[in-house]
Amino acid sequence: MKFGIVIFPSKELQDLANSYRKRYDPHYALIPPHLTLKEGFETEEKPEKLTEILEAIAKEFQPIHLKFLKVSSFQPITNTIYLKVEKTDELLRLHEELYSEIPGGPPEHPFVPHVTIGQKLSNDEHSDVFGALGMLGVEHEEIVDRIHLVYQLENGSWSTYETIRLGKD
Amino acid sequence: MKFGIVIFPSKELQDLANSYRKRYDPHYALIPPHLTLKEGFETEEKPEKLTEILEAIAKEFQPIHLKFLKVSSFQPITNTIYLKVEKTDELLRLHEELYSEIPGGPPEHPFVPHVTIGQKLSNDEHSDVFGALGMLGVEHEEIVDRIHLVYQLENGSWSTYETIRLGKD
Structure with a gap:
């Protein structure tokens, strides 16, 4: 099965x-807005086993502070527009642990914590949308106390297997 | 916020x-396939508090056996086509506890455990689809060991707040 590990931020942020994904993100219907901690990975490992490892990792963490900084873009790598999140030591350490302790290959990209709001845009669309949104201030901070183990269905959408709380007990 | 309580069955069943919802269910993109244990309800209660109550309820249950029986329909009440699940004492008791212990009104309908595969069909569509699917045998059984507390976003889609395991410890 193909799994991923994400943070679903607050309803407000989602x-x-x-409101942007609806127009600009073809993955809009496949998964709610999220911050990817570990990209989709194939493994034969059972989800119960992955959960066990995740629970051990989560014990080493306290709830995490997410500070949304601005609207940014991965151009010229991809025409993806996103809400950029401050890369704190805690987020980075969580990301690293998920890659070192859980099956799957190494990260394909350097870790840039973000919530995607537009992707697979044409160059013209990207210029228009980023031109408009790039000027927006994003003033939002929140504490997240949980991460989610999700898995992909045949139709490309993602279903949640387990919620793992950070710093439980 | 508006919450609901569901079982997400196995990936195989989802x-x-x-494969049917894609064509016949306009809610296809809003939530993965699920068995509703408690219909959407509005409450001011915090999700943390709801989780606490759910964890207390879940302790009284062991993992639940789901036996899928056949393709059925709610016609003439609604043109909803679904995979019917055997109404065991355990499922019924779980349903009742979720209505008696968690905020929200009483059930609007008698409890018919099911996974919807088509809804909001015209009468003609319903006849065609149910005529074709109603003859299909459904031979699937599985054990589910978790329920999910989900909440609705402004766009109508559902995001998972928490996974609660049945019979943990």
Whole structure:
């Protein structure tokens, strides 16, 4: 099965992201707005086993502070527009642990914590949209106390297997 | 916020349901295939508090056996086509506890455990689809060891807040 590990931020932030994703993100219907901690990976490992490892990792963490900084873009690598999140030591350490302790290859890209709001845009669309959104201030901070183990269905959408709380007990 | 409580069955069953939902269910993109244990309800209660109550309820249950029986329909009440699940004492008791212990009104309908595969069909569509699918045998059984607390975003889609395991410890 193909799994991923994500943070679903607050409803408020998800609603904000969806107001853009609806128009600009073809993955809009496949998964709610999220911050990817570990990209989709194939493994034969059972989800119960992955959960066990995740619970051990989560014990080493306290709830994490997410500070949204601005609207940014991965251009020229891809025409992806996103809400950029401050790369704190805690987020980075969580990302690293998920890659070192859980099956799957190494990260394909350097870790840039973000919530995607537009992707697979043409160059013209990207210029228009980023031109408009890039000027927006994003003033939002929140504490997240949980991460989610999700898996992909045949139709490309993602279903949640397990919620793992950070710093439980 | 508006919450709901559901079972997400196995990937195998979700993929089967989605193969029909894609064509026949306008809610296809809003939530993965699921068995609703408690219909959407509005409450001011914090999700943390709901989780606490759910964890107390879940302790009284062991993992639940789901036996899928056949393709059925709610016609003439609604043109909803679904995979019917055997109404065991355990499922019924879980349903009742979720209505008696968690905020929200009483059930609007008698509890018919099911996974929807088509809805909001015209009468003609319903006849065609149910005529074709109603003859299909559904031979699938599985054990589910978790329920999910989900909440609705502004766009109508559902995001998972928490996974609660049945019979943990």
